[in-house]
Amino acid sequence: MENRARNTFVLLTIVLGIALQCISAEDAKTTDALPTGSPASVTPAAVNPAHVDLSAAHAENAAKTVPQNSETPMTNNNSSTQHINIEVYYEALCKDSVEFVSKQLLPVYNKLNKFINVTFIPFAQGNITLNTTDNTYNLTCRRDGECAADKVHACGINKIKDSEKLIKFVNCSLTEGFNSPNKTVPIEVCGKNSSIDNSIVTEITECANSKDAWSTWLQNYKNMSTSANVTSVPKILINKVPTEDITSNNLMKVVCKQINEKDLPADCNTFVSGSDKLAVGVLPILIGAFYIIKMI
DSSP: HHHHHHHHEEEEEEEHHHHHHHHHHHHHHHHHOOOOOOOOOOOOOOOOOOOOOOOOOGGHHHHHOSSSOOOSSSSSOOOTTTTTEEEEETTOOHHHHHHHIIIIHHHHHHHHHHTTEEEOOOOTOOOEEEETTEEEEEEEOOOTTTHHHHHHHHHHHHHHOOOHHHHHHHHHHHHHHHSTTTTTOHHHHHHHHHHOOOHHHHHHHHHHOOOOOOOHHHHHHHHHHTTTTTOOSSSEEETEEEOOOTTTTTTHHHTTTSSOOGGOGGTTTTTTHHHHHHHHHHHHHHHHHHHHHHHO
C-alpha cells in the first residue's frame, strides 16, 4: 500500500511539473514578442519624421508648420530610468480609441509614468490630399466630424509640451468629442480640465481652425499609420513591436512585464503569472492527496 501511495505521489508530481512547464511557456508568449529588460535605445515615433508628399510649390508653406524640434510630443526625460515607448494609433471619434485611452492608457500612465513614453498618432485611418490648383487640402475620415476632431488632436499634441497635461487633454478631447451631440471637441473645456494655459488653448483653437497649420502633421500621421500597417484602431506599439489584444484590459500587465525586476513598482506586484497561480492552488491539493493515499 505504501508503494502504491509513493507511486501515485510521483505520478501526480510529474503531471504537475508538465502543467507548470506548459503554463510557463504560455506566460512567455505574452512577453517574448516584446523586448524585455532594459530596451535598446529606441526613439519613439516623432510627429514629423516621415517625408511629406507635398508639391514643390507648397513646400515652403508646409515647412512653416513643422515643429522646430523633433522631440516626441509626450515623453519622460528622466535619463536614469528605463523607458518603455508606447505608440497609440487612434481616431478622434472611434469608440474603441476613446475607451482604450480612458480605461487603460490614462490609469497606466498615472501609475507608471516614470517608466513610459507615449506618442499619440491620430488620423490613423484618415487621408489627406493636396489640391494643387488652389493649394487647399481635401480630408477624408471614417466618421462624420472626425476630420475636424483630428485637427484638434494634431494641434494639441504639437502645442502642449507637458506630458501629464497632454494625456489629460487627449483623453478629454476623445471623451467629450465622442459624447458631444455634434461630435465637436470642446477645446476650452478640455484645456481647463487639463490645467493648460489660456494662451496655449488659444493657439490650439487657432491652429485647428486655420487653413493648413495642421496639414503637415496630418500628412505625417497618415504616413506613419501606413508604415505601421494600421488596419483598425486603436493600434498599439510597445518599443516598436505591435501588440495583440492590447485592448482587453491588459496594458498594465504588458507594461509591467517590460520593467526590470529590480525596478518593479508595487503596482505591478499584483500581476502573478499563470504558473505561480497553478503552483499556489495545486500544491496544497497534491500534498493533501499524498497523505490521504498514505492513510488508505
